[in-house]
Amino acid sequence: MNRRYKILLLVSILSASVVSLFASSSPDGLEKVAEDKGFIVKALNYPSKVLMPDYELNIFGNDYLAVAFAGMIGTIIVFAFVYFALRPIAIKK
Amino acid sequence: MHIPDGFLGPNTSASLITAAVAAVSFAVSRVKRKFFVKKEILALATPEGAQFSTVKKTSVLSGYGKDKLLRMATIASFVFATQMLNFPVANGTSGHLLGGVLAAVLLGPLEALIVISAVLVIQSIFFADGGLVALGANIFNMGIIGTIAGFYCYKGIRKIVKFKLLSVFIAGWLSVVLASIATSLELAISNTIALNLVIPAMVKTHALIGIGEGIITFAIVWYMQKEKGNEQKI
Numbered sequence: 001m002n003r004r005y006k007i008l009l010l011v012s013i014l015s016a017s018v019v020s021l022f023a024s025s026s027p028d029g030l031e032k033v034a035e036d037k038g039f040i041v042k043a044l045n046y047p048s049k050v051l052m053p054d055y056e057l058n059i060f061g062n063d064y065l066a067v068a069f070a071g072m073i074g075t076i077i078v079f080a081f082v083y084f085a086l087r088p089i090a091i092k093k
Numbered sequence: 094m095h096i097p098d099g100f101l102g103p104n105t106s107a108s109l110i111t112a113a114v115a116a117v118s119f120a121v122s123r124v125k126r127k128f129f130v131k132k133e134i135l136a137l138a139t140p141e142g143a144q145f146s147t148v149k150k151t152s153v154l155s156g157y158g159k160d161k162l163l164r165m166a167t168i169a170s171f172v173f174a175t176q177m178l179n180f181p182v183a184n185g186t187s188g189h190l191l192g193g194v195l196a197a198v199l200l201g202p203l204e205a206l207i208v209i210s211a212v213l214v215i216q217s218i219f220f221a222d223g224g225l226v227a228l229g230a231n232i233f234n235m236g237i238i239g240t241i242a243g244f245y246c247y248k249g250i251r252k253i254v255k256f257k258l259l260s261v262f263i264a265g266w267l268s269v270v271l272a273s274i275a276t277s278l279e280l281a282i283s284n285t286i287a288l289n290l291v292i293p294a295m296v297k298t299h300a301l302i303g304i305g306e307g308i309i310t311f312a313i314v315w316y317m318q319k320e321k322g323n324e325q326k327i
Contacts, residue, residue: 005164009167026179029094032298082166086121
């Protein structure tokens with residue numbers, strides 16, 4: 001693989017685990033509009049329990065670590081999903 | 094711009110799930126063709142003519158396929174990571190990268206659709222970011238509109254604007270605004286809110302978020318432009 005892609009992967013893992021601690025916690029564009037226009041009440045809870053709700057994986061009882069771990073694990077899951085899951089799908093019959 | 098469950102009506106959600114499944118399976122079937130090469134396993138034969146095995150044909154992942162999968166996985170990780178980094182825009186609102194144009198310029202539009210959809214699936218299943226029933230809508234808005242439409246905007250703008258990186262910036266901005274318009278239309282069709290109320294609010298907010306999208310897309314494409322094997326000559 002090319003060098004700059006490797007660097008980009010490293011940057012991804014670092015930003016998901018470290019820089020994400022400084023991310024803005026304000027509502028995003030759609031959420032804000034939904035709040036202003038009053039249709040946020042229509043939002044339903046997610047139909048099942050998930051592993052890392054709100055991008056937090058609380059295993060050490062520390063809020064910062066929770067976000068850092070969720071970011072790091074999420075990035076690795078996404079990488080593995082694209083790299084491995086596409087192989088069996090893509091195998092020619 | 095991840096739509097939670099409940100915002101869209103059942104008909105809207107169902108049609109968008111169909112559209113998303115159709116588009117992603119089309120993309121996978123097209124992309125996989127390039128990844129495999131037919132390889133013949135030679136028969137083991139002696140000079141006297143005795144043959145111990147028949148000629149077999151199998152498909153194996155080509156070097157190109159392996160390389161492309163690594164690139165796709167890297168861009169997927171980057172898009173996921175960057176979507177966690179909400180940056181503040183005006184009055185108590187934040188926004189994050191969608192990454193459609195970025196992925197499409199570096200990987201090609203269909204590969205980018207697969208990448209963005211994969212990110213959205215993981216975000217929904219593991220992080221409850223974006224609803225499960227609304228996943229189809231999210232893939233439609235951010236994957237099909239934000240990526241495929243955004244990419245063809247880039248191709249169009251590229252013909253008018255001579256400076257390549259500027260057209261990447263404009264296409265990035267435009268992809269966010271187009272995706273926000275698509276979201277507004279879906280909300281209006283589902284009778285969640287009137288179109289004349291939601292369109293101005295959504296477009297105004299996302300015109301600001303789009304600037305962030307444009308800057309990040311510009312910066313990453315600028316950084317990656319010297320890589321060989323990018324889909325678009327930048």
